[in-house]
Amino acid sequence: MSVSSKVLPMRTEEDLMIVRQTVKAWMIEQEFSLLEQTKLVTAISEIGRNALVYGGGGSALLEQLLENCRVGIRVTIEDQGPGIADIEQALQDAYSTGNGLGFGLSGAKRLVMDFDICSKPGQGTRIKMTVWN
Amino acid sequence: MIIDNISRIADIITRHQESILNDWLHEQLVALSARQDLISESNLRLQSTELLSLFVPACNTGSLSDITQPEWAFVLDFLNKISSSRAILGFSPSETATFIFSLKQPLFDCLRQELNSDAEVLVDELWIATVLLDKLGLYTTEVFQKSREEIIRRQQRDMLELSTPVVKLWDGILAVPLIGTLDSIRTQVVMETLLQSIVDTGSHIAILDITGVPIVDTMIAQNLLKTVAAARLMGSECIICGIRPQIAQTMVHLGVAFGDVVTKATLSDALAYAFRRINRAVIQQVAHD
Ligand SMILES: Nc1ncnc2c1ncn2[C@@H]1O[C@H](COP(=O)(O)OP(=O)(O)OP(=O)(O)O)[C@@H](O)[C@H]1O
Ligand SMILES: [Mg+2]
Numbered sequence: 271m272s273v274s275s276k277v278l279p280m281r282t283e284e285d286l287m288i289v290r291q292t293v294k295a296w297m298i299e300q301e302f303s304l305l306e307q308t309k310l311v312t313a314i315s316e317i318g319r320n321a322l323v324y325g326g327g328g329s330a331l332l333e334q335l336l337e338n339c340r341v342g343i344r345v346t347i348e349d350q351g352p353g354i355a356d357i358e359q360a361l362q363d364a365y366s367t368g369n370g371l372g373f374g375l376s377g378a379k380r381l382v383m384d385f386d387i388c389s390k391p392g393q394g395t396r397i398k399m400t401v402w403n
Numbered sequence: 404m405i406i407d408n409i410s411r412i413a414d415i416i417t418r419h420q421e422s423i424l425n426d427w428l429h430e431q432l433v434a435l436s437a438r439q440d441l442i443s444e445s446n447l448r449l450q451s452t453e454l455l456s457l458f459v460p461a462c463n464t465g466s467l468s469d470i471t472q473p474e475w476a477f478v479l480d481f482l483n484k485i486s487s488s489r490a491i492l493g494f495s496p497s498e499t500a501t502f503i504f505s506l507k508q509p510l511f512d513c514l515r516q517e518l519n520s521d522a523e524v525l526v527d528e529l530w531i532a533t534v535l536l537d538k539l540g541l542y543t544t545e546v547f548q549k550s551r552e553e554i555i556r557r558q559q560r561d562m563l564e565l566s567t568p569v570v571k572l573w574d575g576i577l578a579v580p581l582i583g584t585l586d587s588i589r590t591q592v593v594m595e596t597l598l599q600s601i602v603d604t605g606s607h608i609a610i611l612d613i614t615g616v617p618i619v620d621t622m623i624a625q626n627l628l629k630t631v632a633a634a635r636l637m638g639s640e641c642i643i644c645g646i647r648p649q650i651a652q653t654m655v656h657l658g659v660a661f662g663d664v665v666t667k668a669t670l671s672d673a674l675a676y677a678f679r680r681i682n683r684a685v686i687q688q689v690a691h692d
Contacts, residue, residue: 283586290618308618308649312657315620363658371621377657 271332272344277386279326286318287378289330293345296334297323300341302403310343313381316374317347317397323368325349343401348396354389361387410531411517411524412510413462419513426509427451434501441492450485450502457481467531470538479542486543490550499547501663504538507533520623563592569600569609576677577606577639578670581614591624594633595625601637608677609634612670614645624659631664644673 278292279285290311295322299305314330321328328349335342359377366372379385382399389395416423457477464474465667482503489499498612518525530631550684577600579593583689597609611627613619639676644653644667654660667673678684 283584287451287584303672305649305652308653309656312618312620312653315622316657319620319622371625371659373658374621377621380656380658383654 274331309381314377316378321349325351344400350394430505485551488547578610585623612645
């Protein structure tokens, strides 16, 4: 169950910084460990930058979750860019169509507890990442 | 209609130059009353006199509706100078636009006096004057905006340079304390400053201290590696230090590493390693009594 939520723009590096800072503040409030904070914030950095670079910008939905007395945070980043034709390939380590290292997508998936990607050519990309404390 | 005829504005200004100038100056001083620290009355008078002296010849050519015509070039040039200097002096946009807009009242007063016998001509001339001054006023705000943006860009760049100092720790050993996010602009600045310092000091070791970098994502890792590669080409070895435990673990999950670059937990570990590399040792002196 989502107890509170916030939609933020994801159009510039500054927007990405604000999303990172907002999530970091929530995680401190919910007493996530420093490691969990760093992992999620880094994953947001990767997925957010992909949305900026490949998706031409979009938005981020931040949700504070509560389920069976457990608190969590879900970050959904979406763009209306070209989408990803072969998700499996994009999720491979060291695969990049740009001049990146190609570890952003696959790395972000490893950094969070739940990773959900939804992307179709021509329909943009939506990635949902969830962590629980 | 006088649109096709020569407007009488230039002629009227010439004949009433003195009173228009005084009234205009008065209007400006009232509008800027709180900001007398920014500009002196004598300076305002000089600027106003000069503008009128450029304004009249431009009006005389007849194209009062189009300030992009070449005859307006001198006026625009002058307004450009005034606006950018006001941006630097700390005027607000409206205080800058006041220069032009406060000319309206004195000019309209004169037009009314001179043309009171012909309402139709008066309306036409007032309309021409309003449109013209609005355009010039808008031009000053546009220039002002551009100058402000330029100033901000320069300040941001200065700040970047200030916040990425390269310090000499020892003969041949440099340290670069990095703070915040290492985006591409910042990387560029760091790289330039570091490479220049390597040349200036002939250093063989550069310590990149990332204690102040909150996260290391693929972009930051890549930018650090680029900096290391550039320093290597200049014959210097880089050491990366200040990788905090949570960042080290996150990097492992992410799958990025610093390759064959030497990494140390703390700056003092890095310095100790650097001393060994340049064959120096720190020796504890035996106490004499
Ligand atoms: N939002 C997106 N829209 C379209 N394509 C994307 C999007 N995100 C990722 N991709 C595609 O997936 C590839 C892999 O992404 P990933 O983040 O792993 O690597 P990268 O961004 O190229 O490099 P790195 O993130 O390591 O700097 C990208 O090169 C790009 O082709
Ligand atoms: Mg990426």
